[in-house]
Amino acid sequence: MSVLPLDAADEVATEPVPAAERPARAAVLKRPGAVLGVAWLVFLVVASFTAPLWRPYDIDAQDLAHRLEGPSAAHWLGTDPNGRDILSRIFSAGTEPLLVSTLTVLVAFGIGIPLALMAAQRGRRSEQVTSRLTEIVMALPSTILLLAVIGVVGVKIYLVMTVLGVMISAVVYRIMLGVAQSVRQRLYVDAARVNGLGSLAVNVRHVLPGMATVIAVQAAQLFGIALLIQSGLAFLGFGPGEPEPSWGLMIQTASQHIYDAPWLMVPTGLVLAVTVVAVNELADALAGKATAEKVVPKRRTRLVSSSTWPAADPDAVLEVRELSIAVDDGPQLVTGVDFALRPGRVLGLVGESGCGKTMTARSLLGLLPDGVSVSAGSIRWQGRELVELAQQLKGIRGREIAMISQEPMVALDPMFTIAFQLTQPIRRFRGVGRAQAKTIAADLLRSVGIVDAERVLKSYPHQLSGGMAQRVCIALALTGEPKLLIADEPTTALDVTVQAEILSLLRALVRDTGLSVIIVSHDLGVVADICDDVVVMYAGEVVESGSAAAVLDEAAHPYTMALLGANPHVPEGVPVPLRLASIPGTVPPPGSWPSGCRFATRCQFAQPQCHEPFAVLPAHDGGLVRCVRVDELAHDHVTWDADDTADTVETRHALGERQVASTAPARSETSSPTPPTAGVSS
Amino acid sequence: MFAFLSRRLALAVLTVLAAVLISFLLVHATPGSPGAIKAGASGTAAQIAQYNHELGWDLPLWRQFVDYLADLLRLDFGTSLIDSKDIGADLAARLPVTASIAIFATLLSGVVGIVLGVTAAVRGGRLGRLITSSSGIALSLPAFWVGILLVYVLSLQLGWLPATGYTPFGDDPLGWLTSLALPVLTLTVGGAAIIARTAGAGMREALRQEHIRTLRAVGTPEWRILYVHALRYASVPVVSVLGIQFIALFGGSVIIENLFALPGLGQASQAASSSHDLPALVGVVVIATIVVVATNLLLEVVVAALDPKVRTS
Numbered sequence: 001m002s003v004l005p006l007d008a009a010d011e012v013a014t015e016p017v018p019a020a021e022r023p024a025r026a027a028v029l030k031r032p033g034a035v036l037g038v039a040w041l042v043f044l045v046v047a048s049f050t051a052p053l054w055r056p057y058d059i060d061a062q063d064l065a066h067r068l069e070g071p072s073a074a075h076w077l078g079t080d081p082n083g084r085d086i087l088s089r090i091f092s093a094g095t096e097p098l099l100v101s102t103l104t105v106l107v108a109f110g111i112g113i114p115l116a117l118m119a120a121q122r123g124r125r126s127e128q129v130t131s132r133l134t135e136i137v138m139a140l141p142s143t144i145l146l147l148a149v150i151g152v153v154g155v156k157i158y159l160v161m162t163v164l165g166v167m168i169s170a171v172v173y174r175i176m177l178g179v180a181q182s183v184r185q186r187l188y189v190d191a192a193r194v195n196g197l198g199s200l201a202v203n204v205r206h207v208l209p210g211m212a213t214v215i216a217v218q219a220a221q222l223f224g225i226a227l228l229i230q231s232g233l234a235f236l237g238f239g240p241g242e243p244e245p246s247w248g249l250m251i252q253t254a255s256q257h258i259y260d261a262p263w264l265m266v267p268t269g270l271v272l273a274v275t276v277v278a279v280n281e282l283a284d285a286l287a288g289k290a291t292a293e294k295v296v297p298k299r300r301t302r303l304v305s306s307s308t309w310p311a312a313d314p315d316a317v318l319e320v321r322e323l324s325i326a327v328d329d330g331p332q333l334v335t336g337v338d339f340a341l342r343p344g345r346v347l348g349l350v351g352e353s354g355c356g357k358t359m360t361a362r363s364l365l366g367l368l369p370d371g372v373s374v375s376a377g378s379i380r381w382q383g384r385e386l387v388e389l390a391q392q393l394k395g396i397r398g399r400e401i402a403m404i405s406q407e408p409m410v411a412l413d414p415m416f417t418i419a420f421q422l423t424q425p426i427r428r429f430r431g432v433g434r435a436q437a438k439t440i441a442a443d444l445l446r447s448v449g450i451v452d453a454e455r456v457l458k459s460y461p462h463q464l465s466g467g468m469a470q471r472v473c474i475a476l477a478l479t480g481e482p483k484l485l486i487a488d489e490p491t492t493a494l495d496v497t498v499q500a501e502i503l504s505l506l507r508a509l510v511r512d513t514g515l516s517v518i519i520v521s522h523d524l525g526v527v528a529d530i531c532d533d534v535v536v537m538y539a540g541e542v543v544e545s546g547s548a549a550a551v552l553d554e555a556a557h558p559y560t561m562a563l564l565g566a567n568p569h570v571p572e573g574v575p576v577p578l579r580l581a582s583i584p585g586t587v588p589p590p591g592s593w594p595s596g597c598r599f600a601t602r603c604q605f606a607q608p609q610c611h612e613p614f615a616v617l618p619a620h621d622g623g624l625v626r627c628v629r630v631d632e633l634a635h636d637h638v639t640w641d642a643d644d645t646a647d648t649v650e651t652r653h654a655l656g657e658r659q660v661a662s663t664a665p666a667r668s669e670t671s672s673p674t675p676p677t678a679g680v681s682s
Numbered sequence: 683m684f685a686f687l688s689r690r691l692a693l694a695v696l697t698v699l700a701a702v703l704i705s706f707l708l709v710h711a712t713p714g715s716p717g718a719i720k721a722g723a724s725g726t727a728a729q730i731a732q733y734n735h736e737l738g739w740d741l742p743l744w745r746q747f748v749d750y751l752a753d754l755l756r757l758d759f760g761t762s763l764i765d766s767k768d769i770g771a772d773l774a775a776r777l778p779v780t781a782s783i784a785i786f787a788t789l790l791s792g793v794v795g796i797v798l799g800v801t802a803a804v805r806g807g808r809l810g811r812l813i814t815s816s817s818g819i820a821l822s823l824p825a826f827w828v829g830i831l832l833v834y835v836l837s838l839q840l841g842w843l844p845a846t847g848y849t850p851f852g853d854d855p856l857g858w859l860t861s862l863a864l865p866v867l868t869l870t871v872g873g874a875a876i877i878a879r880t881a882g883a884g885m886r887e888a889l890r891q892e893h894i895r896t897l898r899a900v901g902t903p904e905w906r907i908l909y910v911h912a913l914r915y916a917s918v919p920v921v922s923v924l925g926i927q928f929i930a931l932f933g934g935s936v937i938i939e940n941l942f943a944l945p946g947l948g949q950a951s952q953a954a955s956s957s958h959d960l961p962a963l964v965g966v967v968v969i970a971t972i973v974v975v976a977t978n979l980l981l982e983v984v985v986a987a988l989d990p991k992v993r994t995s
């Protein structure tokens with residue numbers, strides 16, 4: 001009947017599954033269209049069900065003197081070929097479509113949801129049987145089958161729409177099965193199961209609420225489809241017979257009077273169309289779609305004064321000065337970041353998740369996410385300012401600065417072969433033909449340690465292992481023979497053995513080609529392994545920087561000490577600690593940073609003066625440290641210790657005054673032979 | 683790939699069998715008999731019994747089903763209860779009408795929808811919002827109402843196209859095209875809206891993918907990122923929805939054929955339904971099921987060809 005894809009299980013299922021917890025009411029209220037839609041639906045329901053009470057004329061009251069007339073004072077919406085009042089007939093006709101569409105939705109969900117819950121619970125075998133069955137039902141031509149049902153049973157609209165509901169239940173099952181399976185996988189459902197809740201109780205209390213949003217969205221969409229089908233059937237003459245009014249038949253009548261009374265098609269068609277639009281608008285609002293897609297703000301570069309700073313390090317290829325990154329019209333993500341990189345050196349950007357490392361790294365190539373931009377500061381690459389001249393970045397990306405990312409498995413285009421993905425940039429960067437580009441691609445793959453380069457060239461990304469994909473990504477980054485490689489957590493997603501291989505590959509590239517590398521990592525082991533210089537970031541700012549040897553051996557900032565204490569990599573000759581240190585609390589999110597030391601609330605050594613603003617101090621011969629107590633701490637030779645009573649910072653800093661036993665900081669020179677628990681008991 | 687195809691083929695055959703069985707049982711579950719319908723209101727009891735005997739209605743149910751299947755395999759759909767015409771020949775003459783409407787409407791929906799959807803996703807801004815919201819409205823409009831509006835504007839007011847009727851291709855190829863224009867346009871309004879939404883969402887999703895950032899990081903030109911990589915990524919859902927569209931248009935042709943007086947399958951099913959012409963009804967259901975199943979099979983092959991993950995597994 002309708003042009004809507006009734007059989008479109010896939011199409012509906014690919015809609016993003018919205019977070020179940022989001023309050024649906026708020027989502028609806030945010031869309032003016034949805035508010036209007038709900039208002040119209042409420043009006044329609046009330047007007048239709050009360051029509052016998054208020055309608056100006058009876059549905060079959062004929063006014064033969066005024067047939068096929070336009071709107072008038074007597075007949076607000078005009079009259080039909082029998083002189084009957086259209087206004088009275090439209091709203092009198094509204095009850096049936098509303099009721100049968102509700103019935104269709106109830107039947108479809110009444111069958112589809114229990115089936116989906118059962119299939120999700122029973123596991124694979126029974127799921128497959130049900131799924132095959134529903135596939136067959138979905139492949140049946142629903143419209144024509146519906147006509148066949150009418151041909152056999154006659155126009156019994158409630159029965160016919162029930163049959164439609166049964167057919168649609170297969171689609172509902174398909175969608176709900178996917179949702180039910182993902183909801184069941186959530187941890188709390190597991191927990192409820194382990195706690196011995198019965199299967200019905202688990203479903204009703206935990207699985208169903210998680211599916212509520214999807215159910216609401218799908219129900220609204222199905223309601224709209226059912227409305228169109230019911231009126232379509234009535235249009236074909238399979239509706240309530242004359243003189244009972246129906247929207248479909250009224251539009252059919254209009255189509256026959258298109259020559260002499262075109263007005264006739266306006267009121268009924270509009271009421272039906274507006275109703276379906278309203279229902280779909282409601283569905284979209286429930287699904288949490290924005291009225292229109294979010295406008296991508298033009299990348300803005302706020303005031304940047306790059307010329308103020310003299311080149312502090314004449315040898316540096318890259319100099320980042322006072323770099324700040326912010327969400328447009330939102331909080332700062334990174335503030336006042338300073339560091340410099342010399343050619344052929346490896347610099348590590350270290351910190352917990354959410355400290356701004358990745359944002360800093362991405363800003364170097366102008367690859368910040370939409371709506372995030374550099375708000376101040378300068379990035380100077382070989383004497384050129386990258387922040388001011390976004391245009392220059394295009395020539396620099398890949399050619400001078402390249403990047404590899406955290407998850408190699410999703411960093412390559414799944415739709416194209418490795419050969420295609422490598423030869424495109426090779427041809428562009430090196431101006432060679434197709435055949436030569438392929439030879440170069442194979443050579444590049446061999447240079448990153450891929451033995452069977454020919455086979456890998458023919459492969460698609462999903463056919464590669466994670467380590468292999470990361471090697472391909474490195475080869476891709478090398479296609480433009482860059483001078484700087486930015487590696488964002490290049491080994492995090494890989495197995496431990498593969499991690500070591502990738503790191504040694506990077507080390508070999510630095511050694512053989514003079515490449516500079518910026519490596520983003522939360523793993524101090526990686527940093528100790530490969531880096532020459534280290535920049536430790538916390539809550540969007542640099543807290544300590546300097547050469548790797550200096551920072552790791554003589555950590556001056558408590559946060560660096562804490563990271564070292566929490567690092568499970570134990571160098572040879574140091575006894576394995578009984579317990580690793582931990583850092584209480586979490587990184588404060590952007591926008592909630594204190595004015596003093598941002599780490600103070602989590603610091604074992606924090607004192608009142610830490611909460612006041614203070615100046616950055618030079619450290620580590622060219623580096624810096626951002627701690628007001630750095631001299632005291634250094635004098636006392638404190639270390640961050642393992643502690644399970646770390647929730648009380650006040651009592652801890654008292655302990656911090658004393659020389660506390662070390663738990664296991666790598667390379668720490670203050671390690672004492674005292675057992676780790678001594679620090680707590682003293 | 684072979685195992686995959688044969689499994690799909692088996693499911694296809696099962697689906698057609700299910701359709702035949704369902705419509706067969708439906709016919710037999712009804713009160714009354716084909717003899718009564720054939721004899722009409724004036725038929726005597728003896729006449730009805732005679733017709734029923736000729737139609738094999740007095741045989742056991744399983745026997746009738748087997749006979750019907752055997753006939754189907756020989757492409758014999760039986761004869762109409764109303765005018766005794768050969769149903770197979772009638773449907774064969776009607777299939778091209780419905781098929782050409784559905785094919786043209788699908789193709790046009792695809793082209794218009796992809797252009798609109800990609801434009802909305804790439805350009806964004808006011809134009810993008812306009813496309814998104816108007817396609818949201820267009821896909822909610824009842825096709826029969828859109829059809830009437832188009833007839834009013836394009837044929838009554840502007841006189842560009844014939845309002846109704848069908849000219850066979852053999853008689854006048856140009857007349858054939860113009861007679862299909864209004865029905866195809868009508869179906870394209872909703873169809874293109876659905877494709878525009880799918881293509882727009884697909885492009886936006888594609889542009890959020892990690893590999894797009896990799897492409898930017900090696901300085902890939904923007905047009906290449908949009909029209910080679912992102913569009914290719916979005917092509918899988920778009921093609922799937924186009925297939926579903928074709929199926930929906932094929933089934934939805936009933937209304938369009940009624941509105942534009944086109945002698946297609948939809949008209950046949952409407953007529954068979956109102957006159958309770960049971961063998962004709964079963965015939966339409968079987969043909970429509972075969973079309974749906976064949977489309978689904980073709981769709982799976984095309985998606986497999988488009989998506990390396992499906993193809994190489």
